[in-house]
Amino acid sequence: xxxxxxxxxxxxxxxxxSTKGVVIDKDFRIIAKTYLRTQGQPIQSIxxxxxxxxxxxxxxxxxxxAGTTGSARRLAGIMLQADIVKNEIIAHAIAASYFHPxxxxxxxxxxxxxxxxxxxxxxPVDFAMNTVxxxxxxxxxxxxxxxxxxxxxxxxxxxLQAKNRVNIxxxxxxxxxxDMIHKAQLGIATEDIxxxxxxxxxxxxxxxxxxxxxxxxxxxxQGGVAANIGVRKAFERALEQxxxxxxxxxxxxxxGAAILAQEATxxxxxxxxxxxxxxxxxxxxxxxxxxxxxxCEVIETLKEEVIIDRYGDRCGxxxxx
Amino acid sequence: MKxxxxxxxxxxRYGNFWNRFFSxxxxxxxxxxxxxxxxxxKGLGKVSSEVCLPIKVICGHIEELKDKVDFVFLPxxxxxxxxxxxxxKMIGIVDIVGLNFSALxxxxxxxxxxxxxxxxxxxxTHNPMxxxxxxxxxxxxxxxxxxxxxxxxxxxxxxxxxxxxxxxDDFIAHDIIATFRKNGFLIYTKEDLPPTILENSKGFAGKxxxxxxxxxxxxxxxxxxxxxxxxxxxxxxxxxxxxxxEIMADKxxxxxxxxxxxxxxxxxGRAGLITRLEAFxxxxxxxxxxx
Numbered sequence: 001x002x003x004x005x006x007x008x009x010x011x012x013x014x015x016x017x018s019t020k021g022v023v024i025d026k027d028f029r030i031i032a033k034t035y036l037r038t039q040g041q042p043i044q045s046i047x048x049x050x051x052x053x054x055x056x057x058x059x060x061x062x063x064x065x066a067g068t069t070g071s072a073r074r075l076a077g078i079m080l081q082a083d084i085v086k087n088e089i090i091a092h093a094i095a096a097s098y099f100h101p102x103x104x105x106x107x108x109x110x111x112x113x114x115x116x117x118x119x120x121x122x123x124p125v126d127f128a129m130n131t132v133x134x135x136x137x138x139x140x141x142x143x144x145x146x147x148x149x150x151x152x153x154x155x156x157x158x159x160l161q162a163k164n165r166v167n168i169x170x171x172x173x174x175x176x177x178x179d180m181i182h183k184a185q186l187g188i189a190t191e192d193i194x195x196x197x198x199x200x201x202x203x204x205x206x207x208x209x210x211x212x213x214x215x216x217x218x219x220x221x222q223g224g225v226a227a228n229i230g231v232r233k234a235f236e237r238a239l240e241q242x243x244x245x246x247x248x249x250x251x252x253x254x255x256g257a258a259i260l261a262q263e264a265t266x267x268x269x270x271x272x273x274x275x276x277x278x279x280x281x282x283x284x285x286x287x288x289x290x291x292x293x294x295x296c297e298v299i300e301t302l303k304e305e306v307i308i309d310r311y312g313d314r315c316g317x318x319x320x321x
Numbered sequence: 322m323k324x325x326x327x328x329x330x331x332x333x334r335y336g337n338f339w340n341r342f343f344s345x346x347x348x349x350x351x352x353x354x355x356x357x358x359x360x361x362x363k364g365l366g367k368v369s370s371e372v373c374l375p376i377k378v379i380c381g382h383i384e385e386l387k388d389k390v391d392f393v394f395l396p397x398x399x400x401x402x403x404x405x406x407x408x409x410k411m412i413g414i415v416d417i418v419g420l421n422f423s424a425l426x427x428x429x430x431x432x433x434x435x436x437x438x439x440x441x442x443x444x445x446t447h448n449p450m451x452x453x454x455x456x457x458x459x460x461x462x463x464x465x466x467x468x469x470x471x472x473x474x475x476x477x478x479x480x481x482x483x484x485x486x487x488x489x490d491d492f493i494a495h496d497i498i499a500t501f502r503k504n505g506f507l508i509y510t511k512e513d514l515p516p517t518i519l520e521n522s523k524g525f526a527g528k529x530x531x532x533x534x535x536x537x538x539x540x541x542x543x544x545x546x547x548x549x550x551x552x553x554x555x556x557x558x559x560x561x562x563x564x565x566x567e568i569m570a571d572k573x574x575x576x577x578x579x580x581x582x583x584x585x586x587x588x589x590g591r592a593g594l595i596t597r598l599e600a601f602x603x604x605x606x607x608x609x610x611x612x
Contacts, residue, residue, distance in 0.1 A: 071592060089600035113593075123611065124604055126579075129597060212570060293357035294492075312591075314495060 006061040009265075010272065011258025012049060012080070013088065013251065014038065014072035017111020017139055018224060019045040020254040021053050023061070028098060028259060032056035035250050042072040046079055047278040054275035066272040067091075067261030069253050071112075078301050078309045079282055081273040084257070084264040091256030093117045093124035096220050098259060099246050104216040107235065107243070108252075109205070109225035111138040116210045130209050136201035138224045140173045141231075144180065144197065148190060155194065159230025162195030164188075170200025198230040202238045221245050222252045280304060289313055322445065324426065325351045325386030325393045329379035330411060333489035338462035339394065345455035346442050351390050353382040356492035360385050361587060368417065373558035374493065374586050375486050376410050383418055393418075394426045394441075401432055402520070405532040408561050434463065467515040472547050477609055479506045480544040482537055482569065483554035484562075487585075488512075496591060497554060497583065500598045504606075509548060511540035518543050525568070534565045541569050550579035550605040552598075557586035579605050 008031060012021040016038060023032040034052040038045045067084040068076035069091035077085035096106045097119055106117040114137050118126040130137070145155040166183055169175040176197065183193050219241060225231055226249040235243045248255060261270075283302045288295050298318045300310040310318045324343055326332060332339070332352075343350045353360070356378055364381025386393050397415040398407040406412070415427050426444070428437030435456055442452025472478060479501050481488060488494045488510055501508055511519060519536040526542070529535040541551060553569055555562040566582055573580035581601040583594065 071596075087596045087599040087603075089596065090603050123607055124600075125608070126604070127600055129593070212574065293354070293359050295358050314491075 006058070008032075008057060008061040008063050009258040009262045010053070010063050010066040010080075011091075011254040011256065011261060012046065012066075012068050012070075012076055013091065013253035013257060014042050014046060014068065014070040014076045015088075015110050015112070015253075016071055018250075019049050020070075020251045021049045022248075022251050022254045022258055023053055023057050023063070024255065024258045024262075025061075026262070028255075028262075030248065030255070031061065033248070033251055038072075042075055043079070043282045043284060046072075046076050047282075050275050050278040054278070063270060063272050063274075065258075065261035065265035065270045067257035067259075067264065069257040074311070075284060075301060079273075079277060079303075081271040082261070083268075083270055083272065084260045086257060086260050088253050089115060089117060089127050089129070090124065091253045091260065092222060093119060093127075093256070094259050095248075095252040095256035096222065096246070097122040097124075098255070099248075100218060100220055100244065103218045103220050103244075105213075105219045107205070107210075107219065107221045107226075108223040109137055109221075109231075110223040111142075113137060114205055114209050114223075114225075116213055116215075118213055126213065128209055128211070128213060136170060136173075136204045140176075141197075141201075141225065141228065144177070147177075148194075150190075150194075153227070156198070156228035156230035156232070158191050159195040159198045159228075160233065161191040162189070164192045165199075166192045166196035168193065168196040168200040170197075170204040176200060195230060195234075198228070198234040199237070201225075201231055202234040206238060215239060217241055219243050222249045224250060226250075286312075289318065291315075291317065323349045323351050323390040323392075324445070325353065325383075325390035327379050327382030327386060327393065327395070328353045328355060329382045329490070330375055330414075330486045331396065331398060333485040334465075335396075335463075338459055341462050342438060342442070342455055342459035343394075345458045346446055346451060348445055351386060353385045356381070356490050358492075361492065365587060367421075371558065372410060374556040375484070375490075375559075376414055377587065378486075378490065378493075379414065380418065383422070387422060390424075392424050392426045392445075393422070396426075396428045396430055396437070398430045401430075401532050403522075404530070405535060406530055408531060408533070408559070410560075434460070465516060467513060469515060469518070470509060470513045473507070477504070477506045477606065478509060478548035478550075479605070480509045480541065480548050480551045481554065482511065482541045482544075482551055484533055484537070485510075485512055487554055487556060493556075493585060494554065496594060497552070497598060500595065501552075501602070504602050506602070509544055511536050514540055514543060529565065531561045531565075534561045537562075538565055538569065542572075545573070545576065545578055549609055550581070550601070552601065553580065553582045555582060555584050557584050579608060 007026040008023045010023050019038045021034045025031050032053045066080050066082045068082045069086050069088045073085050092108050096103050101122050108115045113130050115129045145152045169179045221243045226245045286299050289298050296313045298312045300307050360381035363384040364377040367380045400406045426441050428441050438456050439452050442455050519539050521539050526535050526539050555566050
């Protein structure tokens with residue numbers, strides 16, 4: 001290791017709604033942090049993220065390891081030549097137990113999915129994820145805020161101004177929306193309806209995602225929806241316990257990926273391709289293989305028009321490059 | 322004369338017996354190909370969206386065979402042993418298919434295998450002796466003798482608790498089995514256990530009146546303290562599984578054993594499935610290291 005270099009580890013978390021990235025130093029202090037919308041274009045947002053992160057990092061800092069997580073972790077891992085590609089459940093758990101070693105429960109609600117992670121003595125022992133339905137996740141809240149003309153940042157705060165309890169059906173976003181409209185047409189105050197929605201989201205989460213799990217303190221609340229004070233308060237009401245929102249709740253997955261990158265490169269040189277890949281053209285495309293009736297959808301990634309990765313085939317005839 | 326057998330549901334248990342029986346009868350068997358997307362899509366178009374995945378799959382296989390054979394062989398398993406029933410959809414699918422398609426051979430199995438099969442043989446050959454002998458020769462394929470498997474201590478072990486028609490069908494279970502194998506796991510299923518364990522009617526198992534649910538529960542119970550984790554694969558819409566799965570989840574939790582329930586249907590995306598599997602594998606491995 002060169003004496004003049006400051007050590008940095010890069011972690012990025014590419015979700016369906018947002019792309020998050022951090023650079024941490026060798027003591028896991030955050031030296032760069034960025035959050036932006038994926039907008040259905042993960043390649044573009046990964047590049048943008050890298051540009052923004054590199055502008056926050058001073059020249060003397062060198063990346064000694066890179067990790068990726070989130071639903072586009074594989075794509076991100078290929079672009080970055082990451083040292084480790086890890087699922088978001090483990091990444092979130094690692095970051096949670098690093099900042100709060102005594103945490104027993106992690107509630108994570110992101111743009112499209114929600115999960116619960118059970119930790120015992122800092123080790124993840126059980127988890128669950130929402131299965132077929134995205135009811136009560138960030139994108140639904142976004143949609144409702146837009147519909148009511150309230151900026152999403154203020155949405156949760158409005159719930160705290162509620163004067164009355166209103167019951168909103170939370171099992172399904174379609175029912176929830178029509179229930180909200182119905183209640184509004186009865187003349188009920190918007191604040192009361194938003195507060196009812198927060199309660200509905202929490203009820204749905206506890207009944208569907210956290211069903212059967214033992215929710216012990218300390219409880220952490222991470223992911224984009226943790227920014228919503230209304231939902232946090234609704235959790236506190238339902239669980240009758242304090243809920244802690246970690247300082248870096250938005251980027252916990254990315255921090256977890258960076259910590260994992262540090263472990264993965266312990267005595268090894270990083271494979272990381274450098275922030276410069278932000279300027280290199282990448283492309284992903286899919287085709288249906290017609291080699292057999294399975295008709296697998298094969299996804300390939302190209303870097304400067306050269307195929308660097310293929311996957312999705314059951315037989316392996318395409319994925320072996 | 323050609324008889325088509327759908328490669329689905331009971332085929333994964335009685336396939337060898339049926340192949341042998343028809344070959345002894347001298348009847349040509351056309352087996353539908355392995356499930357693929359095309360077959361599944363054919364099935365989806367034929368049956369209510371509310372039924373479970375394996376029923377949709379078998380409907381696709383029947384569609385696939387229809388125009389290629391004289392008869393499709395679709396037995397109705399009602400009960401085995403002491404009135405242990407097959408699931409209602411398995412019993413009823415014969416009637417549903419029969420509404421639109423009449424060239425069905427549908428022996429009704431109520432514990433006894435001989436008579437319904439003898440009658441099928443008779444209908445096809447008009448030769449009672451031939452049919453009798455075909456059954457006598459084929460019936461050895463009905464013996465499912467298994468010995469208790471080994472549990473080597475130096476390898477991670479996973480129990481895949483699911484119906485044979487889910488695990489046997491690559492289209493449904495391939496990714497799950499492959500992911501465990503890739504991570505070095507030995508795989509144990511209920512089909513690896515002898516009948517003495519699967520048919521045990523003591524304890525809670527005695528209250529379960531579905532044949533295969535009792536087997537699943539007994540296998541789960543047997544493996545629970547011998548292996549490192551249990552993965553219970555359920556097809557969405559399976560009534561019996563949703564009840565017994567809940568009981569298994571509860572017991573695994575009480576005894577603090579790693580347990581993952583995966584619910585699959587035709588919409589299940591690979592990405593979410595792999596994320597869950599990867600996380601579960603990691604939890605199980607961390608536990609092995611910790612112990």
